[in-house]
Amino acid sequence: MAEKSGAPDPMHQFEIVELVEFKLFDLNLSFTNSSLFMVFSVALIIFLTLFTFNGRGTVPTRLQSIAELSYEFVGKMVRDNVGDEGQRYFPFIFCLFMFVLFCNMLGMIPYTFTVTSHIIVTFALAIVIFFGVTVIGFVMHGISFLKFFVPSGVPKALLPLLVVIEVISYLTRPVSLSVRLFANMMAGHTMLKVFGFFVAGMFFSGNLFIAPLGVAPLLFITAFTGLEILVAFLQAYVFAILTCIYLNDAIHMH
């Protein structure tokens, strides 16, 4: 990785490491650190929602409160953005939100791997949402779902242009959805790493004037970690709410 200059590589943290080799036909489906954290996130979510409940008590335990809070948070999100027809898709939105949230949050722990910092993961999620939503649109409205791309109340002369724009904007949804999440996670983690290197480099520089100045990037990194935790939550929220909005478009058109 860093043989040439000895300088540390901030992208090193995103590298995939094979843990258990596994090949199917010619495909490399090895269990990697990425897979490990996916499974870990899923396990945590299942634990939180299934094993923290204390019988049928009126007063919830602390972790139970978190589970109920998430449930009601996502429930309200779906209700507000999609309405009653969206209740069928509530489990999916809930899983999506929790999965992205837990992957993001686990990535905030030092020396972990951030699943959502890989474009292929976020894009896979986004493309599933994109096709799912499109299918739902055609199932609910038939061929008239195509009217979705024809904005109403515009001069006929402009229509061809606007339809093209609408179609392009629709097609770029999975790209924007996935890139937003991936770029946020990657940029944040890279930034943290770079400043981490600053701290280490200055503290151990052996220069009495520079070493104390290492406190500055340390303070920055501390504040920035807080911001990153906020971003981790916010991006999960944005991902889920955009899915709700796409779903609403498909169910209610405009």
Add this chain to the structure above:
Amino acid sequence: MSESGMPQLNAEYFASQIFWLVISFIILYVVMAKYALPKIANVIETREDIIARDIEEAENFKKESEITEHGYLQSIREAQEKASEYLSNSRNKLNLIIEEENSVFEKNSRELMQKFESELEKKKSSILADSEQIAYEVSNDIISRVFGENPLVKDTLKDNIKSMVKR
């Protein structure tokens, strides 16, 4: 082992990531949709039911206590009325007794007064009669000594004194 640049663009592990993403997400979805979410919904609903029931119960208790309070105030009011009734009754009785005593006393004193007045009247008239006699005898004595015995003078004198005393 890896070329420099973004590991995210290394297509070597794309298949693996998608594969494990699909597996873990499907497991998550099944567990959530089948077990976790219905359970959470059930717990929340049950709790809301319990809370609603408790509130209803509390409301009932409140109503009951209001009824009890009403009864309590009612009995206090009744007791007060009874007390004031007793008070006015005994006051009336007392007044009656006082009046009776008063009238008896007044009657007695009036009788006594009348008795005294009549006695006084009697005394007065007897005194008047006596004084008439005395005046007559004195003036008769004087006249008889001055004019001698004269029956005519005697009679005139008697009449004059009588009229004078009457005046």
